[in-house]
Amino acid sequence: MxxxxxxxxxxxxxxxxxxxxxxxxxxxxxxxxxxxxxxxxxxxxxxxxxxxxxxxxxxxxxxxxxxxxxxxxxxxxxxxxxxxxxxxxxxxxxxxxxxxxxxxxxxxxxxxxxxxxxxxxxxxxxxxxxxxxxxxxxxxxKSEKSDFKGSPKSDFGGQSVAGGFLALSLPERLAFVGKLIERHKDDEDSGLLKKEASELLNSLEIILHKNLHNTSRDARDVCARGLEEIIRARDYLSDRGAMTKMILENLALTL
CATH class of the missing domain: 3.40.50.300 (P-loop containing nucleotide triphosphate hydrolases)
Incomplete structure (x- = not known):
């Protein structure tokens, strides 16, 4: 579609x-x-x-x-x-x-x-x-809904990719982050890496906001904590000289 x-x-x-x-x-x-x-x-x-x-x-x-x-x-x-x-x-x-x-x-x-x-x-x-x-x-x-499809390389920040990231095990999440860093090893200072990381945070935030309406109180608490981690990660990412790899790895551990 x-x-x-x-x-x-x-x-x-x-x-x-x-x-x-x-x-x-x-x-x-x-x-x-x-x-x-x-x-x-x-x-x-x-x-x-x-x-x-x-x-x-x-x-x-x-x-x-x-x-x-x-x-x-x-x-x-x-x-x-x-x-x-x-x-x-x-x-x-x-x-x-x-x-x-x-x-x-x-x-x-x-x-x-x-x-x-x-x-x-x-x-x-x-x-x-x-x-x-x-x-x-x-x-x-009016709407920011998106049905990005494709590989993490082409649509790293798409909501389908972000949803997949949340579903991964911890080792798989860290491997996912590693592939992103490796893809930008020659242009790490160009801003492209930070841009892709920011797109991932935005998509994760959209998904967690939607899940806040979950009827399970435990699920809502998990989403609320996840949103706090995303806000914290975004703050760190906006700093000059931010260590994008460390920020994403920490997010993989805490979400």
């Missing part, structure tokens, strides 16, 4: 022929960029009535970690005026937003033109600074 693509709902900007002044200044979407970006671009295409690819008034930045250097680039982009329309759209999608980069981004939001609209996409909105988040309006996805 094909995966149902999510769409944007609730607090989405109203349709209008002239977007300037009718849209909120800045938004955030709590989701993995792989899920949210297509939905957001589809929404923008409908609002602008033209393709978003190559659009001169749309700036898209995608990275694993949004850094202070990235925030400087966003500041430079924000200073320009729209080219073909009345509004400019800056889309920032990342697994993590570094603290110093958030402070710089906050200043950029404060100084930006009212016709410049920002969209932050990240699965870890709890890591956003309260001062930054307070300036952002939330956009929700």
């Amino acid at each position: 094909p995966t149902k693509k999510p769409s944007l709902v609730k607090n989405s900007p109203p349709k209008a022929s002239h977007l300037g002044g009718l849209w909120h200044h800045a938004y955030f979407i709590e989701s993995s960029p792989e899920i949210a970006l297509p939905a957001l671009l589809k929404k923008l295409e409908a609002e602008l009535n033209q393709p978003t690819r190559g659009h001169p008034d749309i700036f898209l930045h995608r990275s694993t970690v949004f850094s202070i250097e990235d925030s400087r680039q966003v500041k430079a982009e924000s200073s320009g005026r729209p080219i073909v329309g009345e509004s400019k759209f800056i889309i920032l999608a990342a697994e993590f937003f570094a603290s110093e980069a958030q402070h710089a981004l906050l200043k950029t939001l404060e100084d930006a033109s009212p016709n410049t609209h920002y969209f932050l996409i990240t699965p870890q909105t709890e890591k956003l600074l309260p001062t930054l988040r307070s300036r952002l309006e939330k956009i929700e996805l």
Whole structure:
């Protein structure tokens, strides 16, 4: 069965022929960029009535970690005026937003033109600074359900893979983590390893949240403890120089 693509709902900007002044200044979407970006671009295409690819008034930045250097680039982009329309759209999608980069981004939001609209996409909105988040309006996805299929190599973060991970024995879980680390032995510092680990945490979290509705009290307690471990693992994973292998191995032991 094909995966149902999510769409944007609730607090989405109203349709209008002239977007300037009718849209909120800045938004955030709590989701993995792989899920949210297509939905957001589809929404923008409908609002602008033209393709978003190559659009001169749309700036898209995608990275694993949004850094202070990235925030400087966003500041430079924000200073320009729209080219073909009345509004400019800056889309920032990342697994993590570094603290110093958030402070710089906050200043950029404060100084930006009212016709410049920002969209932050990240699965870890709890890591956003309260001062930054307070300036952002939330956009929700109608559905983030996914039926990823395939090998761990192609769909490591899919919910079917995450469910399989939970069903493995401890030695099998550790072997699973070992294969992931081995696959990234030549690019461990590129951010790809951390990205896959983050996708696994997100999928595990979705599964455990669903299982919280289990009628068994013991099962609910197990899920609650598992969610605490995932939150802790995500905190460690967001640190610079995080030991991804150690974090995933500890998760394999505690879930």
